[in-house]
Amino acid sequence: MKLYTYFRSSAAxxxxxxxxxxxxxxxxxxVHLLRNGGEQHHAAYRAVNPGELLPALDVDGTVLTQSLAIVxxxxxxxxxxxxxxxxxLGRARVRALAQxxxxxxxxxxxxxxLQHLKAELGVSExxxxxxxxxxLAEGMRMLEAQLADSADTGRFCHGDTPTLADCCLVPQVFNANRFGVDLAPYPTIAxxxxxxxxxxxxxxxHPARQPDAE
Amino acid sequence: MKLYTYFRSSAAxxxxxxxxxxxxxxxxxxVHLLRNGGEQHHAAYRAVNPGELLPALDVDGTVLTQSLAIVxxxxxxxxxxxxxxxxxLGRARVRALAQxxxxxxxxxxxxxxLQHLKAELGVSExxxxxxxxxxLAEGMRMLEAQLADSADTGRFCHGDTPTLADCCLVPQVFNANRFGVDLAPYPTIAxxxxxxxxxxxxxxxHPARQPDAE
Known part of the structure; x- marks a missing residue:
């Protein structure tokens, strides 16, 4: 399998x-999302995924896209x-948390x-x-409410082993930390x-451990 | 089963x-998304879905959220x-189209x-x-590329019977028509x-056939 990835891509x-x-x-x-106008927009990657988004997983020549569909x-x-x-019911809960x-x-x-907000709507940095x-905070609020209210939440999002929901939670928390969002209101997530x-x-x-980390 | 719905909600x-x-x-x-400041924000619905979004499906007292997880x-x-x-592989393709x-x-x-753009960023109508x-057009472009390029596309998104992908495509086309997006560049979708x-x-x-249609 070949995974088209970028170290900081949350979905990858x-x-x-x-x-x-x-x-x-x-x-x-x-696939470097910022270099040379974004390598995801280059013809080489468009041939892999016309959606020009990461990740994509090549399984013996068949390309799968969309992180949740891949998992x-x-x-x-x-x-x-x-x-x-x-x-x-448990599967429905885990999928809902992931979604x-x-x-x-x-x-x-x-x-x-973010690029569109700046380039097209001219909003300030x-x-x-x-x-x-x-x-991000609104998403965390929704997720915390679902997790804190449920007896199904354990050491992880659903019980005591990791699920698809945890695969999504951790990259989102990474983003929150990177952009200085305070996690104190979300103790279950933390x-x-x-x-x-x-x-x-x-x-x-983790992004820092990827071959393309900067 | 009880479905919390709004006639024009794409996810419902x-x-x-x-x-x-x-x-x-x-x-x-x-659940009326516009009346009285939005009924999805009222305490009665927040008790059903703290995410304050539609749809939610009540199955014998257990509430499921997120349209794809529900399907x-x-x-x-x-x-x-x-x-x-x-x-x-077919399941992965259908899920990727839906996502x-x-x-x-x-x-x-x-x-x-849309409400946030107007209220917080002060953008014009x-x-x-x-x-x-x-x-919407960017999403249609991505979807059309995936559908037009694939031998798996049939009368419907995947073969000749409807799938989860068609359940998502039709409401999105309804939105496109409502907001005057030209479908000519997306012949497979049309x-x-x-x-x-x-x-x-x-x-x-269809929204027009719902009990809460206006």
Whole structure:
């Protein structure tokens, strides 16, 4: 497998965690999101993923896109270390937690949106940062409410083993820390992030440990 | 089952289509997104979904949120009329198509974002519409590229029966039409939308046919 990745891409980070948790080896193909106008827009990468977004996973010549779809594929084809619970209600909960991040939080704060705010709406650097922190904090609020209210939350988002939801939570917390969002109002999220940080699969997926880290 | 819904909510519309395709009866509980400051922010609905977003599906007292997670739950518990293919690669493709809409398109154009642009960034009505059309068109471009390039595309997004991807495509095209986005550059999407429009399950889920339609 070849994973098209960028060390700081939140969506690629999710897939790196899932691959590591399942012990699946892969070759990292770095795509630099900022250099030369963004390598994701170059013809070479457009031929891989016309959506011009990361990550993409090449499985024997078939390219999979969208981080959550990729993790579901890994789950179905590599059942070792399941990342979804056995019961349908539990699976629905884990997917909803993951989608709270992947649908309701991250898309509003990713690079192309920040670039568009600046280039097309002419917002200041300060207003851009305010936007980022607003949507990140709103996403954290929603996630914390779901986690803190539920008896299903354990050491991790769902019980005491990592799931797809934790694969999404950790990169989002990384972003929060990077942009100076205070985690004090989200104690459940912070505790789960700390539990994940103790696991080698999460550590090895960290941006700082990628071959393209700067 | 009780579905918390709003006739024009794109995410609720997806779930209505899935319920109809599978022939699952449900009670619609309308939540008006605009009236009285938005009923989704009222305490009564916050107790259902602290995320203050639609849809939510109450299954015997357990509340499920996030439209794609809800459809996956319906798929697992009601296998009749499968909305995902049998093979793992096909499932990955359908989920990626769905997520192109649910993660990369719709979140940028939903109500709370448009309200924020106006109230917090002070953008004009015109700039707000430009923003909407830009992200909708960008999402359509990505989706069209994935559909047009693939031999897996049939009468519907994946083969000749509707899937989760079609449940997402149709509400997105409804939004495009509503906001005057020209569909001419997206002929594959337009053809699939037309195929879906011939099916009663899609027709009955249309905003105009909901009990809370205006």
């Amino acid at each position: 980070y999710r897939v790196r965690i899932a691959l590591n948790l399942k012990g699946i080896g892969y070759d990292a193909v770095p 579901e594929y890994l789950e179905e084809t590599h059942p070792f270390m399941p990342l979804l619970p056995q019961d349908a 709270t991040i992947a649908c309701d939080t991250h898309p509003l704060t990713n690079l192309r949106v 300060e207003a851009k940062t305010t936007w980022y922190r607003h949507w 505790a789960i992030d700390a539990a994940c940080a103790g696991i080698e699969a999460f550590q090895a997926a | 519309y997806r779930v209505r289509i899935a319920l109809n395709l599978k022939g699952i009866g449900y009670d619609a509980v309308p 996956e739950y319906l798929e697992e518990t009601h296998p009749f009329m499968p909305l995902l293919p049998q093979d793992a 192109t809409i649910a993660c990369d398109t719709h979140p940028l154009t939903n109500l709370r974002v 015109e700039a707000k519409t430009t923003w909407y059309r830009h992200w 053809a699939i939308d037309a195929a879906c429009a011939g099916i009663e399950a899609f027709q009955a889920a």
